[in-house]
Amino acid sequence: MTSYSDRIRALALSLPATYEDAPWGFPVFKVADNKLFAMMTDRDGECELTVKVTDEERELALQLPHVRRASYVGRYGWITARISDDESLDAGLEWLRESYWLRAPKRLRDAAAE
Numbered sequence: 001m002t003s004y005s006d007r008i009r010a011l012a013l014s015l016p017a018t019y020e021d022a023p024w025g026f027p028v029f030k031v032a033d034n035k036l037f038a039m040m041t042d043r044d045g046e047c048e049l050t051v052k053v054t055d056e057e058r059e060l061a062l063q064l065p066h067v068r069r070a071s072y073v074g075r076y077g078w079i080t081a082r083i084s085d086d087e088s089l090d091a092g093l094e095w096l097r098e099s100y101w102l103r104a105p106k107r108l109r110d111a112a113a114e
Contacts, residue, residue, distance in 0.1 A: 008047070011093055012038055013029070015097075015104075016108045017031055027041075032104065037051070037096075038051050039051075049080070050079070050081075051078065051079060052077050053079055053099065053102070054077070054102070057098060061079050061081070066082040067079055067081045
């Protein structure tokens with residue numbers, strides 16, 4: 001059985017020019033020249049995903065009980081979602097795509113859209 005963190009990692013690393021790093025001891029996903037687009041923690045079976053979203057998406061996401069403003073970077077439009085079931089995973093994967101889109105250089109966004 002594939003874990004939620006495995007599914008998140010698989011999607012993040014399938015996007016153009018992405019790689020995984022762990023500068024703070026947990027997985028972060030970056031694109032191109034060190035542009036962070038997602039962070040993930042998976043401790044004791046609880047997975048959390050931190051991503052950047054648009055202001056409109058953030059307003060909607062924060063209405064959900066499993067989403068909060070991200071620590072440290074929340075003021076810049078980042079949210080943290082607790083991924084605990086298929087519904088929260090689906091939302092998290094969509095936000096992951098959006099975060100990539102917001103953070104990736106234009107040439108890579110164009111490649112991902114093809």
